[in-house]
Amino acid sequence: MTHNTAAGDSLPLSETEYWQQQALLCQWFSTLLSKELNEAELQAYQAGDANPLLDELALQPTLSEPAKRLHQAIGTLALLEHPRLELAADFAGLFLSDARHSPAPYASLYQDKGTFNGPAAQRMQQRLAAAGYAVDGDFKEPPDHLAVMLDYLAEGYRRLALAPSPEAEADLKLFVHQELAGWLPELSHRAKNTDTASDVYPALLALVTAFCQQP
Numbered sequence: 001m002t003h004n005t006a007a008g009d010s011l012p013l014s015e016t017e018y019w020q021q022q023a024l025l026c027q028w029f030s031t032l033l034s035k036e037l038n039e040a041e042l043q044a045y046q047a048g049d050a051n052p053l054l055d056e057l058a059l060q061p062t063l064s065e066p067a068k069r070l071h072q073a074i075g076t077l078a079l080l081e082h083p084r085l086e087l088a089a090d091f092a093g094l095f096l097s098d099a100r101h102s103p104a105p106y107a108s109l110y111q112d113k114g115t116f117n118g119p120a121a122q123r124m125q126q127r128l129a130a131a132g133y134a135v136d137g138d139f140k141e142p143p144d145h146l147a148v149m150l151d152y153l154a155e156g157y158r159r160l161a162l163a164p165s166p167e168a169e170a171d172l173k174l175f176v177h178q179e180l181a182g183w184l185p186e187l188s189h190r191a192k193n194t195d196t197a198s199d200v201y202p203a204l205l206a207l208v209t210a211f212c213q214q215p
Contacts, residue, residue, distance in 0.1 A: 016161045023157035026150045028053075029208050033095070033105060034139060034147035036088045045074050046083070057207070062214050066207035073199035086197035094191055094201050103190030103205075105146035110183030120144045120179065127175070128152060146187070149180060150208070176212050184209040 013021065037045070050071075057067035077083045095105055099116065112118035121144035128135065128143055133155060135141075135148055142148075156172045188209045191202040 015164050019157045019161035019164070023154045023161065025053075025057075025211070026154035026157060029204070029211070030147045030150035030154060032204055033150065033208075036091045037084065039084055042077070042084050042087065046077055050074060063207065063210050066203065066210045069199070070203040070207050073203040077198060077200065080197060083198075087200060090196040090198055090201050093196065094194060103187050103194055105187060106142060107144035107146070107149065107179060107183055108142075110186050111179075117142050117144070124149060124152070124179070131155070146184075146208070153180075180212040184212055 054071040057063045080086045107120035108118035111120045121142045124143040188205040191205045
């Protein structure tokens, strides 16, 4: 079994390589959504460390536009007077503010009619427990936080790379379809319409949404 990851002339990936790549991508998304960038991380992004990955993603038709958008957003950080502080303020405004006035990244708020820590969070907690997965104790967020859900997905892809099976693959696809793909467009739309100093986080959410809505 092989998977093509780009529309260009890239060699097809083996099954294991494909799932490893998916795991790394989900882990990257999760990390960016779980905490603010520190100065060293910000400098690395501004130096172009993410460019090869974003260039590769831009070759995929379903991810091309949001990948290019994020690439451009990172490139314009140099135009900000205080990039780290302004990006931190964007992070707080988008993800840490009152959920009534911000695009808070919790599945329950979108799937359960504005209920915080609702059925979506309970389902996610059950999935975590069944997988023997523990959220970092320093991350004081409910289980339906998008960063947790993407981290869980990354772990699922890592396990799939080690022991591929149609059942495990189908379970992950069902998880993405039922627990992520449906509400992420609204989160992304709200982020796009929130006043921010930079487009980095709205662009990131657009990319995550496109990734989760792939066939």
